[in-house]
Amino acid sequence: MTEMSVERELLKMYKLMRAHFGYRNWWPGETSFEVCIGAILTQNTAWSNVKKAVENLKNGKLLSSRKIFNSSNKQLSFLIKPSGYFNQKARTLKAFCRFLIHNYNGSCSRMSKVETSELRNKLLSVKGIGPETADSILLYACNKPVFVIDAYTKRIFSRHGFFEENIKYDGAQFFFETNLKRDIGFYNDYHAQIVETGKNYCRKKPGCEACPLKGLLTK
DNA sequence: GACCAGGCACATC
DNA sequence: GATGTGCATGGT
Numbered sequence: 151m152t153e154m155s156v157e158r159e160l161l162k163m164y165k166l167m168r169a170h171f172g173y174r175n176w177w178p179g180e181t182s183f184e185v186c187i188g189a190i191l192t193q194n195t196a197w198s199n200v201k202k203a204v205e206n207l208k209n210g211k212l213l214s215s216r217k218i219f220n221s222s223n224k225q226l227s228f229l230i231k232p233s234g235y236f237n238q239k240a241r242t243l244k245a246f247c248r249f250l251i252h253n254y255n256g257s258c259s260r261m262s263k264v265e266t267s268e269l270r271n272k273l274l275s276v277k278g279i280g281p282e283t284a285d286s287i288l289l290y291a292c293n294k295p296v297f298v299i300d301a302y303t304k305r306i307f308s309r310h311g312f313f314e315e316n317i318k319y320d321g322a323q324f325f326f327e328t329n330l331k332r333d334i335g336f337y338n339d340y341h342a343q344i345v346e347t348g349k350n351y352c353r354k355k356p357g358c359e360a361c362p363l364k365g366l367l368t369k
Numbered sequence: 370g371a372c373c374a375g376g377c378a379c380a381t382c
Numbered sequence: 383g384a385t386g387t388g389c390a391t392g393g394t
Contacts, residue, residue, distance in 0.1 A: 177375095193376040199392055200375090234391040238377080280377050300375055345375050353373080372394085381386080 156312070156329045163310070163363055167343035170362035174342035177290035179204075182258035184213060185291040186250075189283050190242050191233040202232035215256040219247040242278025249276050262292035270296070281319045289341070295334045297326040298341045302348025309352070310366060 151159070178197075179185040184204065191200045206229040207213045212221055227240040247256075253272070254260040261269065266288065273284035281299070288294040299322045308315035313325060330336070351361035358364050 189375085192374085194374060194389090195376085195391075196374040196393070198374090202392090232391060234374090235376090235389050236391080238389055242377090278377065282376060286375080298375085302375070341375085349375080374391100374393090377389095379387085382384090 153329060160329055164340050164343060166362040167347050171343060171346045174339055174346060176338055176342040182291040183215065186246065186258065186287050187243065189286040190246060191230060191239055193283060195234050199233045203230040215247040215250045218243055219251060238278065245276050245278055258291055266294045266296065289337055293334050295332040295337055297323050297337050299323050302352065303344050306344060306348060306352050
C-alpha cells in the first residue's frame with residue numbers, strides 16, 4: 151500500500167467508527183489534573199472501576215496534587231481500591247504528584263508548556279508511568295498531538311492488516327503519526343473511537359456482526 | 370469460576 | 383530482545 155492509500159484507509163475507518171458512535175468528547179474528567187489521575191488509575195482496569203475511585207478521591211477532598219502527595223499510603227490506597235492494583239497505583243499517584251509539584255508547582259497548565267518529546271521523556275521517568283499513560287496525559291491533559299496506542303489499537307489494526315499484533319508500542323505510534331496529520335482534536339477522537347470499537351466489537355472473542363468496521367476485515 | 374479491563378516494572382533467559 | 387509474572391477490583 152502506498153502512504154497515500156494507507157492514510158485514506160485510516161480516514162475511512164475513522165469515519166465509519168465516528169458515524170457509528172458519534173463524537174466521543176474525550177477524556178472524561180473535569181480538570182487536567184483529574185485526567186492525569188484517571189490515566190494512571192485506568193491502567194489495565196475498566197473505566198467503570200476508575201470512576202468509583204475518582205469519586206472516592208473527590209468525596210475525600212483529595213483530588214489535588216498536594217493533598218495526594220501528603221496523604222498516607224493507607225488512606226490513598228483505601229480510596230482508590232475499586233480501581234484495583236491499589237498499592238501500586240497509590241505509589242504511582244504519589245510519584246506523579248511529587249513530579250508535578252517539584253517541577254511545575256503542582257500545575258498541569260505549567261507542565262503543558264514543556265515541549266512534547268521532552269515532557270514525554272520526563273513523564274516516562276516517573277515510576278509507574280509507561281508509554282500509554284504518558285501519551286494519554288500528553289494528549290488529553292496537555293493537548294499535545296501524540297497518538298495513543300493501546301491493546302485495542304494493536305488488535306483492531308493488526309486484524310485489518312496494517313501491522314502485526316505484537317508490534318512494539320513505539321512502532322505502532324510511528325505508524326499512525328507518520329500516516330495521519332498531526333492534529334490534537336483528531337488524535338483525541340480517533341483514539342476514543344478505537345477504544346469504543348474495541349470494547350464493543352473487537353474483544354478476543356469478537357462478535358463482529360454489528361462492528362462499524364465490518365466489511366473491511368482483511369484477517 | 371474463568372476471563373477480561375483504556376499497563377507497568379522487574380526477573381530471567 | 384523476548385518472555386513470564388505479580389499486581390487486584392468488579393463486570394460479564
